[in-house]
Structures are given as structure tokens and as C-alpha cells.
Amino acid sequence: MANWKLFGVRGWGSTLAEGALAWTGTPFEFDEVEGFDRPGPSRERLIAVNPLARVPTLVAPNGEVLTESAAIVLRLAELHPEAKLAPPTDHPGRTAFLNRLIWFVSAVYPTFTYRDYPERWAPDAAEQLAERVDAFRQSLWRQFEAQLGDGPWTLGYEPSALDLYVTIMSHWRPRRAWFAANCPKLHAIALSAEALPQLAPVMQRNFPA
Structure with missing residues (x-):
């Protein structure tokens, strides 16, 4: 095939x-x-x-x-x-997984569309739009951080695709230093996820030190 x-x-x-x-x-x-x-x-x-x-x-x-x-x-x-990229359909963590996965793509990801090309959406106020979108994205991450439990992964019990999103998106604005200072749980998840053997080569290839 x-x-x-x-x-x-x-x-x-x-x-x-x-x-x-x-x-x-x-x-x-x-x-x-x-x-x-x-x-x-x-x-x-x-x-x-x-x-x-x-x-x-x-x-x-x-x-x-x-x-x-x-x-x-x-x-x-x-x-x-x-x-085990995602919990099976009968798993008690399935609902939380689906909700958070769609949150990544519906709430956080679109902010990059507007922030990366602010001149397309507000040609007369591009700088202001960029600042507001940056602040909004930071507020989203803080909300997400507040919802996390004490486990080592986003769902607590074992790694999933949610941790893939966290580790990759934490390399984008506001970037790792901000996460370390403002969202320590997410920062710890990102560091653990990028060290997973199935992800480490991908992270090194896409975000070389």
C-alpha cells in the first residue's frame, strides 16, 4: 500500500x-x-x-x-x-478528550490566522489587532491551565494527542518562556511530551534548538 x-x-x-x-x-x-x-x-x-x-x-x-x-x-x-493517540469511545476520559481537542482547533488555533496576518483583517489597525489577539490567546491558555488536574498529562492518566497539541503549540506565541512563567502545568506537559520516543524526532526536526 x-x-x-x-x-x-x-x-x-x-x-x-x-x-x-x-x-x-x-x-x-x-x-x-x-x-x-x-x-x-x-x-x-x-x-x-x-x-x-x-x-x-x-x-x-x-x-x-x-x-x-x-x-x-x-x-x-x-x-x-x-x-493510544485518543482514548477509546467507551473510556471515561473520552468526553474530556473530544471537548479539549476541538477547543484547541476552534478557540486557540484560529487566533494564529488573525495574529500572523493582522494586515489582512485590519489594515488600518494591524498592530492593535495583533496586541489584542495575543492577549486573548494568553487568556485562553490561562483558562486551560486552571482546568488541569495534578496528573502529568492533560488527561491526567496517560499521554494522548492533547499533549501533542500542547507541546507543539507552546513553541508558538507566546512561546515557551511565557508558559514556564504563567502556565507551569502546561509547560511541564510540553517538556514531557516532546521527550516521548514517538514525538522526540518530530520535535527535533520541526523545532531544532
Whole structure:
């Protein structure tokens, strides 16, 4: 069977999909599309499979296309339950897992769309928009920190894809130093998750020291 194909950029949102693929031991081909957000060959290759021209975009061996990281995580978890990327459907932590996974992609992730390109959304107030989005994202992380228990992982009992999100997204604004100072539980989770054998090579490749 042919490998999966991941369109992405090192250190960007495609790292979430790359981490999930590595976690489940799924072979894949990586198509580097750096510069996809401006006209050029990379953008054209990406648009051919995802008209929104966003990463991650993952093409399954049968040609099916997944364009949302949460969908990628859930599909890979279905295909590889032994990897424990997600709790099984009858697990008591399943509801919390689903709620927090969708929170990452519906509440936190969109802030990067507006913060990374503020001039697109508020050309006359780009700096002000960036400042407000930064402050809002920090408030989201503080809320999440306050909901965590005392366990070593987001769900407390064992690692899951939620910890994959924490460790990758903590490399983005407001970045690791802020998490260490303001969200120590999330910071500890991030450090533990990036040391997992299934994630360590992915983290080193995408966020070299």
C-alpha cells in the first residue's frame, strides 16, 4: 500500500499532523510547501488537493483528503487504536478528550490566522489587532491551565494527542518562556511530551534548538 502524503511546512500547523502520524507509526511522504501563502509552485501543489491552501493537508493512500488536524488525529486514532493517540469511545476520559481537542482547533488555533496576518483583517489597525489577539490567546491558555488536574498529562492518566497539541503549540506565541512563567502545568506537559520516543524526532526536526 502506498504511503500517506502530508503537505506541510516545518514548525507550522502541519507539525500536529506529522506528530500524529509518527505517534501511530504511519509511514508518510512529506511534501514541503514553504511559501504556500503566496503565489508560486508550492501554493499551486497545495491548492490542487486543498482549495483553501492550508496546512496540514493529508492525502490517504486511497486518495481521500483530510484538511483539519482534529480530523487527522481522530482518523489515525481509529485506524491505530493500539497507539493510544485518543482514548477509546467507551473510556471515561473520552468526553474530556473530544471537548479539549476541538477547543484547541476552534478557540486557540484560529487566533494564529488573525495574529500572523493582522494586515489582512485590519489594515488600518494591524498592530492593535495583533496586541489584542495575543492577549486573548494568553487568556485562553490561562483558562486551560486552571482546568488541569495534578496528573502529568492533560488527561491526567496517560499521554494522548492533547499533549501533542500542547507541546507543539507552546513553541508558538507566546512561546515557551511565557508558559514556564504563567502556565507551569502546561509547560511541564510540553517538556514531557516532546521527550516521548514517538514525538522526540518530530520535535527535533520541526523545532531544532
